[in-house]
Amino acid sequence: NPEALSTVHARGPDGGIVSTQPEPGVVSQSQAASQGSGRPEGLSSEDKAGRFGSGHHGATLSHPPVCTDVLASVDDILCVYTYASFSDGRGISIFTTPAVHEHFSQLLERHYSSPDPDINAGPSKWTSRFIRGKGIGVVATTALAYGEKLSSFTPVLLVLLDEQSLTPLEREHYLRTAILQLPAPTRSQFLALTRIYDDDRIEVQDIIKANSFELQVGGIMHLAVFPEISRLNHDCAPNAQYYMQPEALTHVLRATRDVREGEELSISYIEPLGSARKRGYHLKAAFHFMCGCDRCSDPDASDARMSKIHALHDAFQDWSWTEDDVPEVIGDLSFSPPPPSKHYNHPITNAAEYVIQLHNEEGLEGFLDTPFGHAALAYAGLKQEKPAMLYAKKALKALRLRFGPAGGANAEVWEGILRDGIRKHWSWGKRLGGNEGHHEL
Numbered sequence: 387n388p389e390a391l392s393t394v395h396a397r398g399p400d401g402g403i404v405s406t407q408p409e410p411g412v413v414s415q416s417q418a419a420s421q422g423s424g425r426p427e428g429l430s431s432e433d434k435a436g437r438f439g440s441g442h443h444g445a446t447l448s449h450p451p452v453c454t455d456v457l458a459s460v461d462d463i464l465c466v467y468t469y470a471s472f473s474d475g476r477g478i479s480i481f482t483t484p485a486v487h488e489h490f491s492q493l494l495e496r497h498y499s500s501p502d503p504d505i506n507a508g509p510s511k512w513t514s515r516f517i518r519g520k521g522i523g524v525v526a527t528t529a530l531a532y533g534e535k536l537s538s539f540t541p542v543l544l545v546l547l548d549e550q551s552l553t554p555l556e557r558e559h560y561l562r563t564a565i566l567q568l569p570a571p572t573r574s575q576f577l578a579l580t581r582i583y584d585d586d587r588i589e590v591q592d593i594i595k596a597n598s599f600e601l602q603v604g605g606i607m608h609l610a611v612f613p614e615i616s617r618l619n620h621d622c623a624p625n626a627q628y629y630m631q632p633e634a635l636t637h638v639l640r641a642t643r644d645v646r647e648g649e650e651l652s653i654s655y656i657e658p659l660g661s662a663r664k665r666g667y668h669l670k671a672a673f674h675f676m677c678g679c680d681r682c683s684d685p686d687a688s689d690a691r692m693s694k695i696h697a698l699h700d701a702f703q704d705w706s707w708t709e710d711d712v713p714e715v716i717g718d719l720s721f722s723p724p725p726p727s728k729h730y731n732h733p734i735t736n737a738a739e740y741v742i743q744l745h746n747e748e749g750l751e752g753f754l755d756t757p758f759g760h761a762a763l764a765y766a767g768l769k770q771e772k773p774a775m776l777y778a779k780k781a782l783k784a785l786r787l788r789f790g791p792a793g794g795a796n797a798e799v800w801e802g803i804l805r806d807g808i809r810k811h812w813s814w815g816k817r818l819g820g821n822e823g824h825h826e827l
């Protein structure tokens with residue numbers, strides 16, 4: 387809320403906002419714990435040794451931690467920790483609790499001990515430029531294929547998601563320290579990012595508001611800023627999609643359909659399966675722009691397709707009916723799939739194919755895991771093994787594209803089906819009615 391942000395009183399821990407850059411210099415964690423600067427008062431020696439780490443690993447703090455007093459909302463202190471040498475001088479700062487920092491430093495240690503050349507290597511497949519009506523955006527510098535990995539970046543700033551215990555100006559003091567301690571090129575790249583409120587007093591929070599992603603560190607939600615990724619504009623029919631890899635501290639971007647050279651790359655900032663009105667409301671409220679993407683430019687057509695998608699989804703979720711009493715939404719459908727996907731001509735599987743087609747028409751190729759899953763089980767329900775297995779494979783691939791190699795919570799179902807076969811799955815033959823034999827191959 388910009389009003390709230392602009393009416394608070396400054397009560398920075400040292401009487402004001404940091405205006406000079408802290409002295410750079412390499413400080414090990416154990417040194418940091420024994421230095422006066424920024425160290426919270428009243429910590430026991432056990433706290434100092436245990437919570438700031440013993441300096442036993444190679445991930446080395448470049449500045450002494452700068453910490454708050456104990457805050458009620460987190461029942462702990464929060465500190466700024468900076469590793470300026472991280473990833474060949476890209477640097478990284480985190481504002482978090484000492485306990486999370488301990489975990490974080492172990493994650494960093496893995497990067498230091500076995501650096502992955504793919505991480506922070508780009509962007510090699512896109513360039514940023516001005517896009518009319520959208521500010522800066524990114525365009526592909528080469529043709530890209532469905533599923534292709536486009537980048538893998540670590541954040542330059544991570545901030546514990548807790549807005550209760552500090553005033554915006556107090557918070558800004560710490561966040562500004564976090565940014566000032568980063569190496570100069572990274573700091574400039576961060577400060578050049580777009581803002582929402584244009585209020586210099588809360589500049590860093592303003593940039594975070596317009597540019598951050600959620601990333602768990604040690605199971606605790608943090609806001610993360612990846613400056614290269616920040617230049618990606620929104621589209622409700624995005625041609626790229628990202629997932630987080632918390633253990634690697636990375637944001638991974640992939641193409642969700644084939645992309646032409648010169649085409650703008652986009653991600654969805656919001657849940658793209660909602661109505662045009664809902665999407666527009668969220669984009670306006672959170673990011674202060676009106677979406678002019680194809681789906682939002684023809685909201686009636688888009689909403690009509692989305693209503694069908696949702697109605698069919700609900701019908702497929704319900705396993706109480708069989709082919710003898712199909713729900714109206716499926717029975718009414720005179721959809722006949724195009725030849726390449728015409729595995730089997732039946733109203734139930736035709737409806738499942740139709741849902742896939744609707745997603746493609748809406749540009750939602752990155753969200754096909756659920757429709758592929760429905761299709762797999764629709765065919766299984768009619769004992770059609772080959773297409774069921776084909777769609778099980780596609781569902782798993784789509785899940786991995788959306789949620790990363792582990793595939794999220796549903797991956798196990800498809801992995802099990804691909805391992806054991808669809809015939810053992812509970813859905814096998816479940817949609818067959820009284821004339822079951824009729825459909826056997």
Ligand SMILES: C[S@@+](CC[C@H](N)C(=O)[O-])C[C@H]1O[C@@H](n2cnc3c(N)ncnc32)[C@H](O)[C@@H]1O
Pocket residue numbers: 519520521522523579580596597616617618619620621673674675676677678679
């Ligand atoms: C994360 S930034 C994206 C990069 C930004 N265009 C820039 O110049 O750095 C988010 C901001 O970009 C703008 N933006 C993103 N997608 C847009 C779109 N589809 N149409 C218009 N503006 C958009 C909005 O101002 C939004 O707050």
